Amino acid sequence: MQLQPSQRWLAFAQVCLVAVLLSSCGKGGDVTAPPDAITHNRSGATPSANAWQPMNSGTTELLWGVTGSPGQVIAVGTRGTAIHLESGTWQGKPTLTFRDLCDARSAADGRAISVGTFGTIIGYDGSTPPPLAGGPQTRAADSWEPMTSGTGHSLYDIWGFEEYQAVAVGDSGTILEFDGTTWASVSGVTDITLFGVWGSSPGDVFAVGVGGTILHDDGSAWAFMNTPTPENLNAVWGAASNDVWAVGDTGMLIHYNGLAWQPVAQFGTHLYDVWGAAADDIWVVGKAGRILHYNGSAWNDENSGTQQDLFGVWGPSADEVYAVGDAGTVLRWGPEPVDNDVLYVLHDHPDGIEAPPAYGLRIDNLLGDGRWTFSFDYADANEDAYVTLTCDEASGLMRIQGRAYGGQVVNNAWSPDSRGWITLDFTYANNVAIKDDCGALSGDDYYVTSEHPSNGGTLTPAGWGADQAFAFGDRSGENNGCSFIFDNDEDSKGDPTIANDPATWSGSGWIQPATNGSRDWLFTGEKIPIQ
Secondary structure, three states, X not given: OOXXXXXXXXXXXXXXXXXXXXXXXXXXXXXXXOOOOOOOOOOOOOOOOOEEEEEOOOOOOOEEEEEEEOOEEEEEEHHHOEEEEEOOEEEEOOOOOOOOEEEEEEOOOOOEEEEEHHHOEEEEOOOOOOOOOOOOOOOOOOOEEEEOOOOXXXXXXXXXXXXXXXXXXXXXXXXXXXXXXXXXXXXXXXXXXXXXXXXXXXXXXXXXXXXXXXXXXXXXXXXXXXXXXXXXXEEEEEEEOOEXXXXXXXHEEEEEOOOOEEEEEEOXXXXXXXXXEEOOEEEEEEXXXXXXXXXXXXXXXXXXXXXXXXXXXXXXXXXXXXXXXXXXXXXXXXXXXXXXXXXXXXXXXXXXXXOOOEOOEXXXXXXXXXXXXXXXXXXXXXXXXXXXXEEEOOOOEEEEEEEEEEXXXXXXXXXXXXXXXXXXXXXXXXXXXXXXXXXXXXXXXXXXXXXXXXXXXXXXXXXXXXXXXXXXXXXXXXXXXXXXXEEXXXXXXXXXXXXXXXXXXXXXXXXXXXXXXXXXXXXXXXXXXXX
């Protein structure tokens, strides 16, 4: 049926409703829900054949979208999160924004664009060729930089073409087109919120949104298409201009054959994204970990291994597909082992009670004189602290990452003027050994035998402290010159309440720069079981 003016007004009115009921990027999910420590960020077991396996994403933020190009995979999410898959490990990249990033698209040369709330558009170019069109004229290597969108409306999806052209859609019927140099608004098409966009070429673009809205651009003008559903449509993808799929609320799945849109199925649970490697190899992701696959003749449910909502799906090939979602969830489809890391969730150490508050990290004189401590167990109404340590014995890497809370200690409490959330990312890349103490030749615990210039990371205040990122490294200071120890032996825990519990690991180590005062890790770790 063709949407008539009255129906369009009804669909437009729904925008006000979905703005209240739905999350920031126009899809369902609770962005403030605490992460599930078991289903989120688990290290992957070795699959015997192609299967969905969890990856350690290194973040607890909700991930809205995933994209990539040859040799590159990128996921984006809440509070300006952008993580890149590099040598099998997800690494966070600075984006210079705390706005939610709703989706992204990559060009074949590795450049990428991400769109988000309040008109946010950022561009990525790690190789630093000429300045990114539409962005600043000076760019840092391997960084995201802001671009000028010309709108304050939230942008929910983007699709790109060769020659670095792109189309973005969003709130209140916003449509932006990028010609490789500047973004331009397409006005007067609709006031209905649009959630998804895809095209086979710049002259054949589909957009979907609230109330079953479907638009098509033939290269000269946008026009409404007859829609077979009143359900909100969240995403659209096609194998060709006459083979296009769209998914939406209540599990709605519809197909376009080049002549008309037809309903195919209604699976009951909300569906949030669709992508395919080919016409007979298509993936759909949705609420509560639902994953559907189309083999050219039928749609089948696949075992995702998670109950987290999944909002994005994409892959560089049929045997390598990624799905992302709530609480930092990243899943990978493929025949190879995904992740051999051992994962620990970190907590404040009983000895880290700096009269109080308790802490897992202390860096004195950080933003001013005095004690500065950060808790790995802090929680408020909006977020729980979540810091992990991953050990990869095969590559000899240990990585500490996540979000903690703290600040300057004044009168046994954090100062109200110097406190807040921080993001941590620290890697021990060299001198990692498995032994029983710093002087032993072997064992089953983790030690960093001496400091090394490549061991280091960053601490970044989030929304306070001028958002200044602090770089720091390791420093030899433990017995026999070790810079860090992580073990579950009785003699290394330092506190009788945990000394006899083999399930509790203890981490301690010195960090630099070595200024006056204490600068050290002091935490416990809980190994996360693999399901």
